[in-house]
Amino acid sequence: MCKDKKISILNAKNDVKIPMMEEVTHVYFVPGMAADVSIFEYINLPNDKYQVHTIPWKIPIKDENIQVYAKRMCKEVFHENCVLIGVSFGGIVAQEMSRFLDVKKLIIISSIKSKHELPSRLKVMGKIKAYKILPTFIISKIDNWEKLAFGDFAKKRAVMYQRYLSVNDKNYLDWSIKNIVCWDQEEVIEGIVHIHGDKDIIFPIQNIENCIKVKNGTHVMIVNRAKWFNAHLPEIIEE
Numbered sequence: 001m002c003k004d005k006k007i008s009i010l011n012a013k014n015d016v017k018i019p020m021m022e023e024v025t026h027v028y029f030v031p032g033m034a035a036d037v038s039i040f041e042y043i044n045l046p047n048d049k050y051q052v053h054t055i056p057w058k059i060p061i062k063d064e065n066i067q068v069y070a071k072r073m074c075k076e077v078f079h080e081n082c083v084l085i086g087v088s089f090g091g092i093v094a095q096e097m098s099r100f101l102d103v104k105k106l107i108i109i110s111s112i113k114s115k116h117e118l119p120s121r122l123k124v125m126g127k128i129k130a131y132k133i134l135p136t137f138i139i140s141k142i143d144n145w146e147k148l149a150f151g152d153f154a155k156k157r158a159v160m161y162q163r164y165l166s167v168n169d170k171n172y173l174d175w176s177i178k179n180i181v182c183w184d185q186e187e188v189i190e191g192i193v194h195i196h197g198d199k200d201i202i203f204p205i206q207n208i209e210n211c212i213k214v215k216n217g218t219h220v221m222i223v224n225r226a227k228w229f230n231a232h233l234p235e236i237i238e239e
Contacts, residue, residue, distance in 0.1 A: 122181045
């Protein structure tokens with residue numbers, strides 16, 4: 001993986017070498033399942049070193065497998081030697097995308113690196129194909145999650161979910177859940193960086209190996225722990 005280099009040019013008038021700006025690193029973010037790219041609105045990387053891009057979800061084509069879908073997502077990546085970061089299911093898709101891209105670094109957040117890190121309940125769901133009977137059509141029709149919540153904390157969380165989980169197409173939801181519980185990746189991709197919260201209830205930390213652990217980090221820490229990522233992502237990217 002190549003590191004950015006500082007280039008100098010020669011001033012013809014006084015033979016003084018003038019340093020040019022360092023080439024920026026392009027960082028691409030893939031959101032979590034059903035999430036809009038606005039989940040990254042509080043992520044601020046130094047703009048003199050990084051240029052941030054977000055990749056929104058595409059609606060899957062009928063019976064499209066995850067590898068073909070990932071290749072379609074790669075059409076939104078316009079720079080070589082980029083950094084690719086995926087959150088939750090976006091981490092799974094980012095791993096599949098990395099097979100078709102020249103990436104400087106692959107980072108996943110609140111996600112899994114192989115099918116072996118799935119919690120038992122999701123493994124069972126995949127084996128018995130329970131994902132086929134999940135009422136995702138109900139989720140796709142909910143337009144005010146706040147009405148379903150009780151208590152101030154729950155209402156605040158519901159408002160947050162309603163704001164960020166805006167990709168509610170039923171076909172997309174059905175496809176995404178199937179591809180999480182049926183993901184068949186055996187081996188961990190070499191060099192991948194995994195950031196995970198120790199309070200993640202979707203992918204419990206007990207099942208996760210070799211990760212950067214975020215204390216009190218939940219599954220939605222990309223939103224509510226954005227300061228942690230702003231402080232640490234540059235260092236993680238450059239390691």
